[in-house]
Amino acid sequence: MEKFVIEGGVPLSGTVVPAGNKNAALPLLACALLTEERVTLHNVPRIRDTEALLDLLADLGVTIDRPEPNTVVLCAADVHKTEVDAALAERIRASFLVAGPLLARFGSAVMPPPGGDVIGRRRLDPHLDAFRALGATVEHGKEISMKAPAGGLRPCDFFMDEPSVMGTENALMAAAATNGTTIIRNAACEPHVQDVARMLNKMGAAIEGIGSNVMSVHGVQTLGGCEYTVSPDHIEIASFMALAGVTGGELRISGCVAEDLRMIRMVFRRLGLDSWMEEDGTCLVRGGQELKVQRDAGDYQSKVEDGPWPAFPADLTSIAVALATQSEGSVLIFEKMFENRLFFVDKLISMGAEITICDPHRAIVIGPRQLRGARVSSPDIRAGMAMLIAAVCARGTSEIHNVRDIDRGYERIDERLKALGAQIERVPA
Numbered sequence: 001m002e003k004f005v006i007e008g009g010v011p012l013s014g015t016v017v018p019a020g021n022k023n024a025a026l027p028l029l030a031c032a033l034l035t036e037e038r039v040t041l042h043n044v045p046r047i048r049d050t051e052a053l054l055d056l057l058a059d060l061g062v063t064i065d066r067p068e069p070n071t072v073v074l075c076a077a078d079v080h081k082t083e084v085d086a087a088l089a090e091r092i093r094a095s096f097l098v099a100g101p102l103l104a105r106f107g108s109a110v111m112p113p114p115g116g117d118v119i120g121r122r123r124l125d126p127h128l129d130a131f132r133a134l135g136a137t138v139e140h141g142k143e144i145s146m147k148a149p150a151g152g153l154r155p156c157d158f159f160m161d162e163p164s165v166m167g168t169e170n171a172l173m174a175a176a177a178t179n180g181t182t183i184i185r186n187a188a189c190e191p192h193v194q195d196v197a198r199m200l201n202k203m204g205a206a207i208e209g210i211g212s213n214v215m216s217v218h219g220v221q222t223l224g225g226c227e228y229t230v231s232p233d234h235i236e237i238a239s240f241m242a243l244a245g246v247t248g249g250e251l252r253i254s255g256c257v258a259e260d261l262r263m264i265r266m267v268f269r270r271l272g273l274d275s276w277m278e279e280d281g282t283c284l285v286r287g288g289q290e291l292k293v294q295r296d297a298g299d300y301q302s303k304v305e306d307g308p309w310p311a312f313p314a315d316l317t318s319i320a321v322a323l324a325t326q327s328e329g330s331v332l333i334f335e336k337m338f339e340n341r342l343f344f345v346d347k348l349i350s351m352g353a354e355i356t357i358c359d360p361h362r363a364i365v366i367g368p369r370q371l372r373g374a375r376v377s378s379p380d381i382r383a384g385m386a387m388l389i390a391a392v393c394a395r396g397t398s399e400i401h402n403v404r405d406i407d408r409g410y411e412r413i414d415e416r417l418k419a420l421g422a423q424i425e426r427v428p429a
């Protein structure tokens with residue numbers, strides 16, 4: 001086990017290149033199962049979650065080469081089983097992303113319960129409903145067993161009961177390898193869902209409506225290999241913006257997709273942090289900004305709430321809480337998706353933050369408060385980043401334990417923060 005030891009109070013400044021989007025890389029790796037041809041993925045973040053999925057794919061028989069640190073070449077010509085190993089599945093939530101490809105290409109999938117952060121109950125119903133709509137039978141026991149009908153999955157017109165991100169990705173992957181036109185309505189359309197649809201198009205499908213909540217998938221019997229580059233991680237970019245904001249440093253984040261940052265930048269501006277997009281895709285956070293919460297028209301309390309894309313991402317509510325502790329005024333943070341995600345704020349309170357938890361979904365943050373270093377442990381990936389944000393602006397030394405959770409989604413975060421001036425060490429716990 002490792003921990004981070006951080007000496008706070010140093011402005012983080014310089015230029016940083018965002019890693020590839022974790023939540024895109026995971027389904028894109030799973031797409032390799034859809035074809036016997038080679039798939040080459042660039043800009044794959046080297047994080048614990050992608051390593052876990054690669055182990056799972058290798059166990060199914062996928063060959064994996066890594067010609068460069070962030071390039072992965074996969075070939076699923078010799079997949080020898082469609083039953084996923086339970087120990088590998090429980091390492092990550094995204095293990096369930098192999099269900100759609102296995103079912104579509106091999107006609108069956110046996111899936112143990114997926115793992116992942118304990119941030120609330122996470123339904124699999126949208127995935128299973130999609131598979132049933134495509135004609136599969138689903139048996140739900142200790143494991144979930146799925147079988148395609150004789151002759152393979154059938155195209156359908158399917159309405160999701162909620163715009164589930166991975167549910168949409170599983171539906172897209174299965175439909176792309178199913179001959180005919182499938183329509184997915186009430187679909188999720190996050191940047192990572194868009195990446196999956198674009199990659200499937202490169203593999204031979206024709207998907208219309210990318211970026212909207214209705215997608216028409218013109219699937220084909222046999223998909224081919226392709227080369228694809230994972231988009232930059234908008235959640236990581238926002239995390240860096242907050243790190244700069246709370247320390248007052250000036251940060252240039254290069255290679256961003258401006259469109260993916262629109263809502264994030266708007267919400268951060270509400271929390272007092274301004275940013276500028278340059279023509280070349282650099283997002284600039286100027287140093288020395290005086291953070292002040294913008295109240296709603298009529299002098300009403302400001303609110304930050306998450307929702308399916310293009311609303312503010314659920315994965316950034318913890319980061320917004322940390323940023324708000326340094327902004328003058330009060331703001332209501334309303335996390336609508338996960339009922340356990342906000343409980344980590346007690347760690348920020350122990351560091352001196354003024355936060356009132358109203359109920360499992362809502363917290364009021366009053367700032368600014370001078371935070372002080374503390375010994376805390378990360379309960380999940382984004383709470384871990386929120387604690388890092390708190391630690392870099394706190395007075396004194398902080399220890400963050402269970403950094404494994406942060407390593408799930410942030411590549412070499414300690415090294416990259418050090419390059420921006422942070423005083424951070426990774427040491428055995």
Ligand SMILES: CC(=O)N[C@H]1[C@@H](OP(=O)(O)OP(=O)(O)OC[C@H]2O[C@@H](n3ccc(=O)[nH]c3=O)[C@H](O)[C@@H]2O)O[C@H](CO)[C@@H](O)[C@@H]1O
Nearest residue numbers: 023094121122123162163164165166167308314315336337
């Ligand atoms: C690997 C991956 O991509 N993980 C992401 C994915 O998880 P994942 O695909 O598992 O998340 P889902 O989109 O299925 O839903 C997440 C939670 O939000 C709830 N929900 C969803 C839609 C909705 O309109 N209302 C609602 O309340 C669901 O009931 C569930 O409890 O999307 C989540 C929501 O953006 C992110 O937090 C995760 O980081």
Ligand SMILES: C=C(OP(=O)(O)O)C(=O)O
Nearest residue numbers: 093094116117315381382
């Ligand atoms: C909750 C997250 O990831 P996962 O769905 O993989 O648990 C996240 O990225 O914040």
